[in-house]
Amino acid sequence: xxxxxxxxxxxxxxxxxxxxxxxxxxxxxxxxxxxxxxxxxxxxxxxxxxxxxxxxxxxxxxxxxxxxxxxxxxxxxxxxxxxxxxxxxxxxxxxxxxxxxxxxxxxxxxxxxxxxxxxxxxxxxxxxxxxxxxxxxxxxxxxxxxxxxxxxxxxxxxxxxxxxxxxxxxxxxxxxxxxxxxxxxxxxxxxxxxxxx
Numbered sequence: 001x002x003x004x005x006x007x008x009x010x011x012x013x014x015x016x017x018x019x020x021x022x023x024x025x026x027x028x029x030x031x032x033x034x035x036x037x038x039x040x041x042x043x044x045x046x047x048x049x050x051x052x053x054x055x056x057x058x059x060x061x062x063x064x065x066x067x068x069x070x071x072x073x074x075x076x077x078x079x080x081x082x083x084x085x086x087x088x089x090x091x092x093x094x095x096x097x098x099x100x101x102x103x104x105x106x107x108x109x110x111x112x113x114x115x116x117x118x119x120x121x122x123x124x125x126x127x128x129x130x131x132x133x134x135x136x137x138x139x140x141x142x143x144x145x146x147x148x149x150x151x152x153x154x155x156x157x158x159x160x161x162x163x164x165x166x167x168x169x170x171x172x173x174x175x176x177x178x179x180x181x182x183x184x185x186x187x188x189x190x191x192x193x194x195x196x197x
Contacts (some may be wrong), residue, residue, distance in 0.1 A: 021057070029059055037067040055085040059094055062101075073099045092122035099131060108139045129172055136165050153181040 028043030044061035047054055078098040082091050088132035099114035115132035119125060 016073060021047045024050070025054075025060070028057075028064070032064060033062065035067075035145075037064045040064045041068065053084040055081045055087075055090060058084070059090065062094075062097065066097065066101055069104075074101045075105070085134045088121045092118045092125065092128075095121070096125065096128050096131070099128070099135070103131070103135060108135050111135050112139065118191070126172065126175075129168070133165055133172070134170050136168075140165065163197055 024043045024047035028040045028047065031037075031040035031043060041061055041064040044057045044064060047057035048061065051057065058077045059081040062074040062081065065071075065074035065077065075098060078094045078101065082098070083096045085091055085094075095114045095118035099111040099118065102108070102111035102114055112132060112135050115128050115135065118128045119132065122128070
């Protein structure tokens with residue numbers, strides 16, 4: 001009986017702390033939905049005081065800080081969330097948002113690395129592909145125009161070689177076109193003949 005009572009007394013503070021963390025997360029989420037990023041950040045910080053490695057609290061706090069344009073602190077909390085989760089979906093989202101925060105701080109190489117990490121976990125994310133392509137364009141200055149030559153006599157235009165970014169953008173556009181075509185032309189259903197012959 002003494003062992004059960006001792007176990008219960010030892011477990012009580014842990015249960016109470018978990019409830020406090022959950023309560024702060026719920027309140028923070030409610031405030032975030034109302035776009036009150038200052039108060040939502042305060043609630044997420046309370047949850048982190050209870051559990052420093054809380055993935056939800058760190059990720060949500062990072063989002064609140066991002067909305068307040070506090071990108072440096074947001075980056076730290078995205079990284080903490082990434083380090084403390086095994087869930088690939090959460091990691092992919094956190095890497096995507098981490099890339100966005102790096103872009104806002106003009107840390108373009110780090111942004112590209114974060115977007116690539118996100119795409120390794122979620123290769124079909126069109127928004128991350130787009131953000132990566134746009135960031136790569138900012139990093140790589142456009143190539144200088146080719147020297148002027150006499151135009152071909154047969155009226156054909158010479159095609160310039162495509163760089164990696166152009167190929168990636170073309171690939172994304174083709175994927176989008178295929179998706180739109182599939183939506184417009186659903187697979188036909190087989191009809192039964194009206195009469196059995």
